[in-house]
Structures are given as C-alpha cells and as structure tokens.
Amino acid sequence: xxxxxxxxxxxxxxxxxxxxxxxxxxxxxxxxxxxxxxxxxxxxxxxxxxxxxxxxxxxxxxxxxxxxxxxxxxxxxxxxxxxxxxxxxxxxxxxxxxxxxxxxxxxxxxxxxxxxxxxxxxxxxxxxxxxxxxxxxxxxxxxxxxxxxxxxxxxxxxxxxx
Numbered sequence: 001x002x003x004x005x006x007x008x009x010x011x012x013x014x015x016x017x018x019x020x021x022x023x024x025x026x027x028x029x030x031x032x033x034x035x036x037x038x039x040x041x042x043x044x045x046x047x048x049x050x051x052x053x054x055x056x057x058x059x060x061x062x063x064x065x066x067x068x069x070x071x072x073x074x075x076x077x078x079x080x081x082x083x084x085x086x087x088x089x090x091x092x093x094x095x096x097x098x099x100x101x102x103x104x105x106x107x108x109x110x111x112x113x114x115x116x117x118x119x120x121x122x123x124x125x126x127x128x129x130x131x132x133x134x135x136x137x138x139x140x141x142x143x144x145x146x147x148x149x150x151x152x153x154x155x156x157x158x159x160x161x162x
Contacts, residue, residue: 008051015106060129081140088127
C-alpha cells in the first residue's frame, strides 16, 4: 500500500530477488545470502538517487538489519525498523492461510521452504527468534496487528515514518 501511494519508492522484496538467481532452491541458503547482498546494492543505488526503499521481510537475525542500518547511516538518511507483530498463534495461522489463498508464487514458496525446514515447529521457532531479536533492537518500533485490519495496520505504519 505504501509503495502504491508514494511514487518511486522501491519495494525491495528479497524473496523476489532470490527468485532471480538460477536454481536457487538447490542452494537456498547461499542464494538467500546472495540475494541480501544484491538487495543491499540495489537499496544503496536507489537511496543514493534520492528515493525511499521499503524492505518487507521477516528478519530473525540481526546481521542484515545492521547492514541496512549502516547503509542508512553512511548515506545520512533516516532508518526505520518497524515490526508488524501479531500473537504467535495468529501469525502462524495467517502464514499458512496466506499461502493457501495466494496466487503469488513467493507466498507458496515461502510455505514450501518452511515445510522443508521443519514445518510448524520451525515456523514457531522463527517467531520466537523474531521476538528474542526485538529485545536486542530497542529502537525497533513494534506495531501490534490483527487479522483483517489492514487499513489500521497501514495507518499505524505510516504514522511511524513521521
């Protein structure tokens, strides 16, 4: 929604970048790391041209967040770390419903990757990693979300950018 309302903002979805790498499924970890490097370069080029970048991504480990934060500092621009968070139970339910109802292959692939990594127990562990990470990221702004309240979540998100 934000990208649709703000001209020239780059919606830098790393899963889509990863999908551009040949045979990424056969080497998913390496492809994911390469996609993050590519995303950093893309973000730098776009930000340096004077346009905003939004990265809608689950990040359960700090390294990439820190790299993005450092990029913003290097370019002397604001860095916003905003986490949309629901309860664990609702988050897991939403994840699987999204894949079931989506025509977007990125959502289907995300579920397949989680299933290959261990299924619901792995998804629960991912949620816990995110919550644990938030303790180490005190400047991250947490927006509590609820299923079906997209407009409210968007309004709350935009209010964090001012």
